Amino acid sequence: MLKNAPQSELMQLQPTILRFTKMLSAVLQLDAEVVDADLVRIAGTGPYSKFFGKKLNTSSRIFRYILETHQEKVVVKSRTDPICEGCTNKGSCRETAFLGVPIMLEDRCIGVISLVAFSEESRERIKENVQLFSNYVQHIAQIVVSKVLEGNDKSDGLDQVFSSLIENMDQGVLVLDENSRVKYGNQPALNNLNITLEELSHAEINIQPLSFHNNELKGHQQHIISLGERQELVVGQFHDVRGHQLFLMAFHQPNKSLVINEPEPQFSTVIGECQKMRQLKTLITRIASSPSSVLINGESGTGKEVIAHAVHNLSARSSQPFIAINCAAIPDQLLESELFGYVKGAFTGASNKGKTGLIQAANKGTLFLDEIGDMSMTLQAKLLRVLEEREVMPIGSNTATPVDIRIISATNRDFAEMIATNKFREDLYYRLNVIPIHLPPLKEREGDVELLIRYFLEIHTRKIGVCYPGITIEAMARLNAYHWPGNVRELSNLVEYLVNVVPEGDMIDVDLLPPYFEQAKIARPADNAKSDDCAMSLEEMEKIRIEEALNRLSNRKLVAEELGIGIATLYRKIKKYGLSNH
Template sequence: MASLKSIKKTAQQTAEAISAALHVHVEISDDNLECVAGTGEFAKLIGTKLQGYIHARVLSSGKACIIENPGYHESCRPCPFLKNCYATAEICVPIFKGKTPVGVIGLVSLDAEQRDRLILFQDQNVNFLEKMSDLLSSKLKEIELLEKEKFLNNQLETVINFVDQGVIASDEYGNITHINRYAQKVVGEENVIGKRLTSVMPVEKIKNIYLSNQYFKQEKFDLKQKNRHLRVIGDAHPVIVDNKNSGVVLSFRAVSDAVRMSYAANSSLQYGFEDIIGVSHPILEIKEKANKIAKSDSTVLITGESGTGKEILARAIHANSNRIPEHFITINCGAIPETLLESELFGYEDGAFTGARKGGKLGKFEIANGGTIFLDEIGDMPLHLQVKLLRVLEEKVIERVGGSFSVPIDVRVIAATHRDLEERAQQNLFRWDLYYRLNVIPLHIPPLRERKEDIMMLAEHFLKIYNDKINKKIMHIAKETEDMLLNYDWPGNVRELSNAIEYAVNMESSTALNARNLPP
């Protein structure tokens, strides 16, 4: 809030002008009776608290006060200079902010000649002081309005910087007037305020907006960066003042961010280490080791037979990493045709090949930027793509299909396979250099037949899940069923056990899970 202290310079200039005009001493105090301006001897008191009994009275009453006999006036009773005052006369008027007194201007005479000038022309002096008081009040109001405007501007800037999209505003001449942090990051230039909108946006698009009033909503367009263009999707809004187009506000989001948000909205599978069920020594050891390396960015290679829970372990590592809440993106390298795998991983540019989507497409690596990518069945990746993956791991860049420039990425890679990669490398089906890059932190999940102490714990876990899912009330697993579960080898591992319990729960009609209801 504006106070007399915030206009000390103006208050001092006012005090000196009054003193020069009336040839008397001037003191100006605030609502705490602190001297903020003064002339003559009172200049030495600036910054100190005045005795201020007369000033206190003026602040309290909000009315002018004329003291013809300082030291003998009723307001002087508490003063240590009672009946022995250094002043010969005093005139004080309040300074208002709105209707509230926030300070006092005091005229003080120290000799008979000065006293005559104050008292003989007291009405004129009071009137003059009130006009000076009004000037200070106006200055306070001006400062308050400026402070309010500054607050609103800062508040607006905070709001537009907080929104998760770019905002660029331009005036009626096409000069950039505002840009938020998101847009600044996209554009990649520090000083764009005052530059033409054409410096960041195609000329034709701007002509359509300014000359033809062709505003748009959720339309794709290109923003210029230092060495390339970035595809964005957004809106153009007119700024109308007095029925006149006074500028444009662009709001947009990088298409890559929009795609990542779509993935985040559709991805609900989250696992922690508590979701890895088991009490066997290998499982406890894997959980301990995975927890230690979760916050690292080192590459992880998870090996194990199909159905052992490699993806759940990868998701748990991501969930306990510093990359939360960024995305965990999965891709099965063995399930996608070789001709499509490259574009799925690295994306492609507009017109990269026949049938390519207009505007191009982001690959899984760009979608995972900032997060984790899980490359399942990495052992089935074609050799020519292994070279590109090696470059990603070494240089932290990808190149889209049909692209002519590299795109920097920040992604943690977790790979998994049921194959023996060393054996495949010896057969020249897998690159040794890529194997060493992936195998920085190896984690092996043993098959279920090698950790039978986990079987019943997993079975009880799945029984609870499918009881809730199918709305059954099976209370326990029968002893005969338990024996069958423990004596089976489970070639399909945890996935097969889950399926078996789900089948049995569907078939069971009693409160015990009986062996006859297990899959044939």
């Protein structure tokens, strides 16, 4: 571009357009680029975030086509599309899909806004949402043209564009000032918070991440929004724009508002509010300060180590070591040396420095012995001596070392049967079972499945580093109805799987669940219980509901809003149920 050449209309507004472009990219999770009528790059993200003000030096056939025809262009099969024929950059092009929209000022095309995919996953997102994305980009183009170029007061014009964009976004948006005070919220945000604009202007509002680790991640995360005495759980993310912070709410929010009580730190991982879990928490609080041994009994996968940690954290030993070992996972000979340690030269292959055993390492703290029912009779006798004498004898040593430990053990075995068949010492059992704790299986914990799902969604999205997804009422009903033979461990593994496979920005729906969830019987009202054979399946009910909404409403976006699902989910279900003619 010539040094003294006049700037185009778009280049004069470059900072504003750059901010819009970054916001567009963040909302749609795709890279974006804006060029003017001279093919000068005005703004861009990802690979296009450099060389603003420079004319494109590679082939620009698609941009030229849009500028000349004033028509949008979609390419979902790059390199094979006719418009790519003869492109000099074709061999090295990494773009997998492209959606370009002209920026029209009256009858002139003053530039192009484009969305670009660089992976197969992003390509599919453009392919499946062409009309939705096109409408969204066209709307932004209209705002830029109609608002930025009107009036002589440019700064006021920019503020109008900024406000208009936020007002017309489908996502909830809160605008915060430099002191993190909320100045404004658009209508979707007000709906999510169940508050009016006037109430918002007078309310004391505080936004805090649900987990302190959330700030380290990109994408939507759970936040607690405090509005005076009331609290709401909202999924969203922060963006810095023009000295302000924007809090962009995700399309998919938790199904209901929550009054969130700050959990006690020691129970932060003991998730459950059913009667049995409340009784268990009360028991843990009472026995935590005691030095007596605890035996936790429960099915595999119920979370016995989590309960052991809670007992330790509530005790006076919480600042001392918590040592855990799985007795079933380690061969018997190795388990002995791990527990009791050994001195130099105790046996062939022993370290010449000796080794401190886990019992000694847990001194002043807690030793957790998981699956203790798998311990051999020989080791049981040695462990009994430790409990009786409060001292440990390393292998090969003649000197006992005093230890002060609390033993918490766990099993899913039937001790009565094991004692009767001489597979477990009765005297050791009574030493371990001073305080018995029974951990109920997940199928007996009514109402806890949903709490655990929300908890594991938070854990696994943070671990993987992806956006927090929504979950449909139908999918939650299936998960609640399932019998969970693998208990909490199975639920955690399933949620981790779902977090990996759900499309970004979409909701977890029944069609993402493994096939065996189709057999889960959904609880029905008592009146319908006698006519199960005639009752409609969940899918049939859903199909009728969607079909009725499609026939009644003229706009699919309105259908998605009424059904409480994302537009991408709606299109997927329309295809699934063969409703594309509606």
